[in-house]
Amino acid sequence: xxxVVSVEAACRRYEDRPALIDARVEYSYGEMLDRARRLxxxxxxxxxxxxxxxxICLGNIADYFVIELGVALAGAVRLPTLTKNSxxxxxxxxxxxxxxxxxxGGAGVEPARAAAALVEWPIPVILAGETPxxxxxxxxxxxxxxxxxxxxxxxxxxxxxxxxxxxGSVEMPKGVMLSHRxxxxxxxxxxxxxxxxxxxxxxxIHPVTHASGFLAYGYMLRGAxxxxxxxxxxxxxxVLESFARYGITSTFLVPTLIGGLLDYDGLGDLDTSRLRHIxxxxxxxxxxxxRAAIDAFGSVLVQIYGSSETSFTLTTLLPSEHEFEGEPPNxxxxxxxxxxxxxxxxxxxxxxxxxxxxxVGEIVARGDVTMxxxxxxxALSAERKLADGWVxxxxxxxxxxxxxxxxxxxxxxxxxxxxxxxxxxxxxEAVIEEHPAVVEAAVYAVADDRxxxxxxxxxxxxxxxxxxxxxxxxxxxxxxxxxxxxLRGDPLPRGEDGAPLxxxxxxxxxxxxx
Numbered sequence: 001x002x003x004v005v006s007v008e009a010a011c012r013r014y015e016d017r018p019a020l021i022d023a024r025v026e027y028s029y030g031e032m033l034d035r036a037r038r039l040x041x042x043x044x045x046x047x048x049x050x051x052x053x054x055x056i057c058l059g060n061i062a063d064y065f066v067i068e069l070g071v072a073l074a075g076a077v078r079l080p081t082l083t084k085n086s087x088x089x090x091x092x093x094x095x096x097x098x099x100x101x102x103x104x105g106g107a108g109v110e111p112a113r114a115a116a117a118l119v120e121w122p123i124p125v126i127l128a129g130e131t132p133x134x135x136x137x138x139x140x141x142x143x144x145x146x147x148x149x150x151x152x153x154x155x156x157x158x159x160x161x162x163x164x165x166x167x168g169s170v171e172m173p174k175g176v177m178l179s180h181r182x183x184x185x186x187x188x189x190x191x192x193x194x195x196x197x198x199x200x201x202x203x204x205i206h207p208v209t210h211a212s213g214f215l216a217y218g219y220m221l222r223g224a225x226x227x228x229x230x231x232x233x234x235x236x237x238x239v240l241e242s243f244a245r246y247g248i249t250s251t252f253l254v255p256t257l258i259g260g261l262l263d264y265d266g267l268g269d270l271d272t273s274r275l276r277h278i279x280x281x282x283x284x285x286x287x288x289x290x291r292a293a294i295d296a297f298g299s300v301l302v303q304i305y306g307s308s309e310t311s312f313t314l315t316t317l318l319p320s321e322h323e324f325e326g327e328p329p330n331x332x333x334x335x336x337x338x339x340x341x342x343x344x345x346x347x348x349x350x351x352x353x354x355x356x357x358x359x360v361g362e363i364v365a366r367g368d369v370t371m372x373x374x375x376x377x378x379a380l381s382a383e384r385k386l387a388d389g390w391v392x393x394x395x396x397x398x399x400x401x402x403x404x405x406x407x408x409x410x411x412x413x414x415x416x417x418x419x420x421x422x423x424x425x426x427x428x429e430a431v432i433e434e435h436p437a438v439v440e441a442a443v444y445a446v447a448d449d450r451x452x453x454x455x456x457x458x459x460x461x462x463x464x465x466x467x468x469x470x471x472x473x474x475x476x477x478x479x480x481x482x483x484x485x486x487l488r489g490d491p492l493p494r495g496e497d498g499a500p501l502x503x504x505x506x507x508x509x510x511x512x513x514x
Contacts, residue, residue, distance in 0.1 A: 003161055003217065006187065007069060008033065010220050010223060012030075013223065014029040015028065015033075016028055017223050019032045020062035020063075021225060022062040022228040022229075027062055032065070034148055035063070035143050037070070038070075038143045038147065038148050039142065039143050039146070041074075041148065041149040042142045042145070042146040043071065046100075046124055048074055049074075049076070050076070053076065053100065054071045054099060055093060055097075055112070056068065056079060056081065057102065057104045057112045059107060059230050060208050060212075060228040060229055060230045061106070061128060063105075063128050063139060064208055064228065067103050067139075073149055074149070076100070077161065077163060078162045079099060080208075082207055083106060083107040083108035083207075084107070084479070085477050086476060086477060088115075089476075092173050093173060096175065105129050109130050112125060113133075113136075156180070157180050159179060160180075161179055161180045162183070163176065163178075164176045164209075172377060174374055174424075175375030175377075176309050177372040177375055178371055179372055182370065183311060185342065185368040185369050186217070186342065188221070188341060189218075189341045191222055193339050196219055200219055200224035200249045201224065201248050202224065202227065202251060204251075205229050205234060205239060205253065206234075206252060211252055211279070227242070227248065236260050236263075240267070250279070252279040252280070254419055254420035255283050256420070256451060258293050262296060277319070279302045280293075281303055281335070282419075282420030283419060284417075284452045284453070285452075287332060290322075290332055299319045299320065299323055301317075301322045302317065302319060304335075304336075308371070309384065310370050310393065311370070311371070312369075314338065316337070317332075317334060321337075333406060334405055335405050335406070335407060343368070344366050345363065345364070345365045346363075347397065347398055348363075348364045348390070348392070349361045358398060360398045361397075361398070363396065363405070363407075365391050366388075366391065371385065394415060414445075414502050416443075419479060423443075423455050423480050425502065428457070428480055428482065429441045429443050429457075431472060435471045438460070439460040440459075440492055441457055441458065441492075443502075454483045456483065457485045458488050458492065459485055460490070484513070486508075486512060492505070
C-alpha cells in the first residue's frame, strides 16, 4: 500500500484530533490534510509532476509534515535535508535529482537560497514562516491561493516516496531510495511493536529528517499528536520545559542528550507518570549510563537499531527487556531483537552463507522495508542490494541464542557515528584535500563520552590548522568537521590495498592526546 493512502485515511478518521503542534500553530488532522491537498495543487501548478523531486530544508515546524504529505499527494518525491547542510551540499542534491522545487525555513533559508542560485535552471524557492524575496514564494500564501487537490492519487506501493542522502563521494552523493511500500510498512511496524496510543504526544527534539521523522508516521496512523521543538535546542532545561508544557508521553533522544539529562540537577522535577516511550539509538551508550537512565525514567526506554537503507528500524529492545533485578543482563549490551513485520535479519559470512548464533558477520536484511537502491548509482546498488533482495548494512555483529543482536566495532567503509549522525571518512577526506596546503589526509573515529564517536583527522602537509578548519566549516555540515586534527610530516601509513590504516592512526591519535 502507498504511505500517502494510509496517512490520508488517518487524517479522515481522526479529523478533529490534534495532529501537529509547534510554538506558533496547531493543526488538527483535518487541517493538516486540507493544507497538504492545497499545497499539492500548488506544486502541480508550478510544474511539479509525478516522480519529480522536491528538496525540503527546514527545521522542526508543524508545516514540515504538511509539506511532506503535499509533495506525496502531488506524486512527487521528497528529499529531506538538514538545515546544517552547506549550500554546496544542497546544490549537489538538487543537481543529481533534477529537483523541481525547494522548501526552506528557519536556519535552512540562507543555505537553500544560495544553493538555488548555484543551480543552472530556475527553481522555485518556497519559504515557510519567512518573508520571501523577489521571485520567492511563501507557503501560507501559496496554500491559501490553491484549491484542495482531491483527484485520486496515481501512486502505487512501488513508487518512490523519498530519497535520503547519507553520504557518498564529493561528486555523487549517496541517495537511498525508499518506496511508499517501505515507508508504509515501517509505520505499520511501529504500531504493532510499540503499541502507540491515540492520546500519545511525541516530542520531536532532533531533526525530523532523521529517526524522529520516521517515528512521526507511526503516531499519525494512530491519530496521536506530533509536537515540534523547532530550534533543535537540546539543553536539559529546554527539553524538560517541553515535556511539561505539552504533556509529552514519548520522544526520541540520542545517547548524548540522555547523558545531558542525567547530569542535570533539575531532572528530579520531571513528572515521569505520563511517559510511555523514550526511544534511543544512533550511537553507543555505556552500560552505566543505560542503568542510570532506567533508574531515572522507569520502564519506558526503547532501543532501536537500523539504517536509512532499511527504513529506520531492524531490531528493538523493548521497555520490558530493560527491566531486571540484581546484576544487569547481557541483553542490555545488545540492540534488541528483530522487530515484527519489517524484515528478515540475518548474519552473513564473507562467502554469502548465513551464520548461526554466536558467530560474527555482516548484518543483512530482506523485506518490504528495505531500500530500492541508490539514486542513479546502479553499481553501488548492486553491491549493497543483492539480486536475491538482501541488503548489506555494512554493520557487523552476532545474534545470541535468544535472538538478541550484538554489534561489533567493525564496519564497512569505516563509518563514523557521531551524536547520532553518520559520517563517511572518504567524503571528509576529499574536502580536506581540496585545501592547497594539504598533501593527503585520513579521517577516523575516536571514542568520546559525549558523542559516542568523534570525527578526527590526520593531515600531511604544511597546513595552518585555523585556516584548514575555516576551509572545512565553509564546505561541510558542522557534525562532519573533524573535532581534532593532527598534523604529520611523514606520509600516511597505508595497507596493501592503498587505503589509509585508519585504526592505526586512531590509536596514534589517542596516544598523542594523552
